[in-house]
Amino acid sequence: MITVLGATGNVGAQVVRELTAAGTEVRAVARRPAAAAPGVQPWAGDLGDTAFLRRALDGARAAFVLLPFDVTAAGHAAHQARLGGSVVAALRDAAVPRVVALSSLGAEVPGGPDLARTGYLGSLHEQEQRLATLDAHVTRLRPGLFLESFLWSADAMRAHGVHADSIDPDVALPMVATRDVGRAAAAALLDPDAPAVVEVQGAADRTVPDVVAALGPALGVPDPAYVRVPDDEMEQLLRGAGLPADGARLHVAMNRAFNAGRIRAHGPRGSADGVLTVEEWAAGVAA
Template identity: 55%
Template sequence: MITVLGASGNTGGRVARRLREAGQPVRAVGRDAARLADVAGIGAEAHVGDITDAAFLADAFRGADAAYVLMPLDLAAGGYRAQQEQVGTAITAALGAARVPRVVALSAVGADVARGTGFLETLHEQEQRLGALDAQVTVVRPGLFFESFLPSLAAMQATGVHHDTIDPAVPLPMVATVDVGDAAGAALLDPAAAGVREVHGPEDLTVPDAVARLGAVLGTSLRYERVPEDVMRAALVDAGLPPDVVTEHLAMNAAFNDGTVHSLAGRSPATTTPTSIEDWARSLVAA
């Protein structure tokens, strides 16, 4: 039995699908049975509950031969750092108590760095916690998800412009979450998998390039405009994001800009994955 956290989400849903296609029994975890219906439909056992509930989480990992774990965001929780620490600690404690022998964990490029990376610092801390387990751990470190553009897509389409603080000249590994799920699924299916696996998408992209190519598939002209941090902070807070989350976002972008966040593995056939931003945009149109 393989337990999959976030099985109704982007990467976890794909992991569950890959495992079921390989004939593996899957315990699919999420808070809503309806959102788990897709994976239940392909034979996964839906395990409905909240991973902040210790008894539920212990039950989710009980008897598992392996697990896929991630750190979901909860903007309503009131305090990004505290929420991430609570979830990360609870997951690690439950994995240890259940003695799950193999773990594949979602992290990010940049999680090797302890400080100065905003959002990514909590993934660094989680990698440290998981590394202390008596288990075979694979850490999947993707670049920036294409899905990160989704929250601003409606505004982009309305105005033709995407605003952020990332340097337009900096190329970043950007990846579709389906590729991340495939990489994590492959690691779960490989009994020898361990260590770090970076997942980069097909090519590094600058934000202006990504936005223009996204627009081309969506049938609209889109461009990128870099704005100063104070302008971006005000806009994101105005849009309803908690101020601490905005601070994490801006710090992560600054770490992209100055190279603090960078790939350790480098681009190679092992880190390159197939889904292009055009493929991803076409899947959006189709949906």
């Protein structure tokens, strides 16, 4: 049996699909889990509740873990530290021998004061440090930017034909569909020899304008534009959209790290066979 945290999320739901297709029993953890299905037991609870998590992990031969991201939570770093500490304490108490942890490219970089060096990713760096204290075989899964993160601006693209952000338009980044992140996570969970770090780089490095050009038509916007907003204006835009001040600051700091090349892959890109390109992913959104 394998316990999957974040089992209804972009990545976790794919992990559940892959594991059950491989004939593995799954405990699927979320605050509002999906209904039971063949091979899948729903476990409803909060990752901050260590005693609940300990039970959900009891007897698991492996676990998929993550640090769920709530852009609306004020005190982002403290919130992440609380959830991350609870997950690691429960893994330790339950003595789970095998862990695959969803992290990110750039999580190897310390966040520095106020997490200014890599923004949101500084909390994932701290979580990788906590996971390293476990007496377990831990694989840190480090994907590039999720293509699904562009869906946050779907309404703005439909309304104004524009995607706005503070990543430089000529910076090509590893971009990956969460379907492929979930596949990589499940493969690592089922591989006793999986390495300590698995980078998930997607089919090719692509720019933000590439993604906008593919996604616009999928959303019914034939000629979408990408607007590179100055950093301080981006922070104000995000505040106006309801993000707390620290969240807006961390988003812009993360983008600054993308622009400066601080968030990048270190190993060679694996085979792109069967990996969704940006255009294939966008066709799926349209469907």
